Amino acid sequence: xxxxxxxxxxxxxxxxxxxxxxxxxxxxxxxxxxxxxxxxxxxxxxxxxxxxxxxxxxxxxxxxxxxxxxxxxxxxxxxxxxxxxxxxxxxxxxxxxxxxxxxxxxxxxxxxxxxxxxxxxxxxxxxxxxxxxxxxxxxxxxxxxxxxxxxxxxxxxxxxxxxxxxxxxxxxxx
Numbered sequence: 001x002x003x004x005x006x007x008x009x010x011x012x013x014x015x016x017x018x019x020x021x022x023x024x025x026x027x028x029x030x031x032x033x034x035x036x037x038x039x040x041x042x043x044x045x046x047x048x049x050x051x052x053x054x055x056x057x058x059x060x061x062x063x064x065x066x067x068x069x070x071x072x073x074x075x076x077x078x079x080x081x082x083x084x085x086x087x088x089x090x091x092x093x094x095x096x097x098x099x100x101x102x103x104x105x106x107x108x109x110x111x112x113x114x115x116x117x118x119x120x121x122x123x124x125x126x127x128x129x130x131x132x133x134x135x136x137x138x139x140x141x142x143x144x145x146x147x148x149x150x151x152x153x154x155x156x157x158x159x160x161x162x163x164x165x166x167x168x169x170x171x172x173x174x
Contacts, residue, residue: 058161
C-alpha cells in the first residue's frame with residue numbers, strides 16, 4: 001500500500017523532493033541499522049562500508065527511502081550465509097548482494113514497474129514490483145541516476161547524486 005501511495009504521489013505535481021546538502025554515509029548507516037535484525041533473521045551478513053562523510057545534494061528522507069528499498073530487496077533475494085553490503089562515498093550509494101542475480105536480458109527492465117515481480121513472483125521472495133521503479137523516480141527527481149550490474153551471485157545497484165563542487169579557497173583577487 002505504501003508503494004502504491006508513493007507512486008500516486010510522485011505522479012502528481014505537488015510531490016516535492018528537496019535538493020539540500022546531505023550525507024549519504026548517515027543514510028547508509030540508518031538503512032543498515034533498520035535492517036540489521038531482518039538480516040540476522042534471514043541468516044545474511046549485512047555490512048556497512050563508509051569512510052567518513054559522503055556528501056551529496058538530495059533529500060535525506062527520500063535517500064533513506066531509496067537505500068531502504070534497495071537493502072530490503074537485497075535481503076529478500078540473498079540466501080542464508082550470503083552477504084549484503086551498503087556502501088557510501090561522495091555522491092554515491094551502493095547496495096551489493098550475493099543473491100541469484102538478474103539475467104543480462106532483464107537488466108534493462110529492472111526499474112520498470114512490476115517487471116521483476118512478473119518474472120519472479122512465483123519463484124523468489126519479491127515485493128510489490130514497485131520498489132525499484134520508486135528508487136529510479138526518486139533518484140531522478142533529485143538530479144541523479146541509478147543503475148544495476150548483475151551476474152549470478154553478484155548484483156550491485158548504484159545511486160549517483162549530485163555533489164557540491166569544492167569551494168575555491170583562493171583569496172579574492174581584486
